[in-house]
Amino acid sequence: MTRAGRSQEEIRQRNLGALLRHVHLAGAVSRSELADRMGLNRSTILALTAELTSAGLVREELPRDTGRAGRPSLVVRPEPGRFHVLAFDVRVDRLVAARVGLGGVVLDRREAVRQRAGADLEDVVGVLAGFGHDLLRRTRPGSLCVGVGAAYCGMIRPADGTVRYGPNMGWVDQAFGTELGRRLGLGLPVPVGNEAHLGALAEHQRGVGIGVQNLVYLHGDVGVGGGIIVGGKLLDGDGGYGCELGHMMVNPYDGRPCECGSRGCLEAEVGERALIDAAGRSGDLSGREGVRAVVEAAERGDPAAREALHRIGDWLGIGVANLINLFNPGMVVFGGMLREVYPGSAAQVLSRVEANVLVASRERVRLRVSALGDDVTLAGAAELGFAKLLADPLDVLAETRARAGTRRRRTLTPTTS
């Protein structure tokens, strides 16, 4: 049982958070609209916005040209450039870091390509922490970092950001989050999320899936990861390891071998290598560029490439059909490399959905391609960094200011190692 809405302070805290979240996600909302959406009185909205304004989180402006009768409602916007988070993204083929402002604006970013082969924890964290310090150094003074978030292409223990299983780098039980936090030296914890989990959140909050309370997101890179939104919240499971739809067995007989040691997993049948092999191009192509080449060949009419996309689509369709039967979602979103693959495979996917999904569940489901492109995961990481602030704005600010105070007192030189 969750403890109900306990004391009044908790209410205030939650309402402040909810209001800030609305502003953060919408960019600009009028007070009257906030009152409507949150089901609160005008007076209450006044009190809440006043508190957030004086905290420096939002600002209020007169709108221009409402066009409607009556006194125009003040518009609440996130205060630009006063608070930000650091977002990190460890992808299969590159490392990305960004400074993201309240409202979700990417203020600055750094990027490095990386070899697909194994990499050392030290190296990866070193590059990312370097990016982080650089981003902070170039921040105009007065802007405070209120959180950090990281996306990683592997299985993560949410409690401490440990990489349980990262097939691309060959990592097993590496303390990624803790280590990155230590190297950043900000005194902030670094929550880490699986790339597909965070992609799902991002598409749900800022992508094609806005307003969709039940959403299945498939993220393709080397394998296929998943993020599933159930009732507006990410499905995480007991340990945070849920949504592993890439290892759903779809081909129990002559399944292709999978990284995980099994055979016939969805990701073995529809991943990069499956597509390239199916197109008969395993000699000359590989990786994301390989996938692009096959897709482009198919668009030009190449029969082998088209046939390969169809074959992938059939397996993908089985997986998607199973997922729709299980989750009865309002939308299925294809992201990562599947964004490019899906259009050429859509017919097969749809026909599997038609054949295998019960009518009631397929009546209203929409199949879409990711709207946020390659930066979905980065956006998700940023949201992870904002999560605490949106849950309890004043508390996070107090902590942040306390931390800034002690740091300034302790040393006058910047805290880069």
Added chain:
Amino acid sequence: MTRAGRSQEEIRQRNLGALLRHVHLAGAVSRSELADRMGLNRSTILALTAELTSAGLVREELPRDTGRAGRPSLVVRPEPGRFHVLAFDVRVDRLVAARVGLGGVVLDRREAVRQRAGADLEDVVGVLAGFGHDLLRRTRPGSLCVGVGAAYCGMIRPADGTVRYGPNMGWVDQAFGTELGRRLGLGLPVPVGNEAHLGALAEHQRGVGIGVQNLVYLHGDVGVGGGIIVGGKLLDGDGGYGCELGHMMVNPYDGRPCECGSRGCLEAEVGERALIDAAGRSGDLSGREGVRAVVEAAERGDPAAREALHRIGDWLGIGVANLINLFNPGMVVFGGMLREVYPGSAAQVLSRVEANVLVASRERVRLRVSALGDDVTLAGAAELGFAKLLADPLDVLAETRARAGTRRRRTLTPTTS
């Protein structure tokens, strides 16, 4: 965004509901324990219990022999025999109705076997409504019916209790809930739930799955239904049609034909007929008794029966492995006819789990057999009937009393049609 914990009244309502739910599920809880579990002050618990006591929902008693130092805390129990719900259960092979008291005690019940072949909506509703009237007639005066709930072995539209797809009876879009409500004539809506959904809830609240926040429940009868608890709540999806794990495709090549029109669905590979066919007994056995016969034969050492269970277990294992990868649950529960099948198939299931589930997700998962037996679904239906009361106790009581008033005023003869 859900509107936060709005006004104070809403808090009070939720706290009353939460307290009543604790009492309902635990049977008897001390006030100090309630304060602990709900995170509320002693004074508040006092106020809440006082309100529920004066409403007649609970009573407080002196405990006997606490054994601990200090003044003994008063024990709060559900008031017996003052409020009840009607629970209905449409199973594959029988119709069940029961009067269930607060706390989950079955006070009285009626049951009728039914042919497995198609049945008319009118007939089924007629029998159930008759049971309902009979149960109410034999209630001692002063006991009020505060809700109704029904379980149905098919796909249900939760909004109005319409059976979208009921393969066993050949029903499509039949207004079961509405019709049963009309025939009962209580002025109460009749929420209807899928049997496996409700089974999952029941096992989660009163069965092996108490305290397990992420739980997968598989319910076997002719087919295989599913109910999945995610973060303590039933996964329903956009239309309430989620959890259809029975139509997960596990055998895309030489799959057995399924009721749904497809082939290779989980329920086609592990359902009653699959087992009986696999045992080579399709000539002389069928239905639930057929399953029992095969299981008993296997227990006596019959090789064909044992082999059949192993084969079923292998397919079941694929399905279960997929589910564990997707949901990372704390427990998987086998109910309905799977309760009998599972022990003889466990080795195969476990070996599939071992082979196909990623380590992190299988570290802690437990596989168990249903604890509530054949009445899981009935228990779930009762909980459905109690749901409103537990969400807003005083409101439901007010409505109930108002209804009782108007009914008594309108007619002096009982309201049986």
Added chain:
DNA sequence: GTACTTCCTTCTTCGGGAGGACAAAGTTGG
């Protein structure tokens, strides 16, 4: 310029929960 609409702001009221003080009811130990 007047009527109308919609919103902002202030002030008061209401209600829920926390917390302290004291009484009550049990155990423990002599």
Added chain:
DNA sequence: CCAACTTTGTCCTCCCGAAGAAGGAAGTAC
């Protein structure tokens, strides 16, 4: 059997958050 200790029940006051009414402000419509 009594005193010390522990834990809880009950009462009372305080605090705080939200609602709601009233009056003013800032737009549009005609």
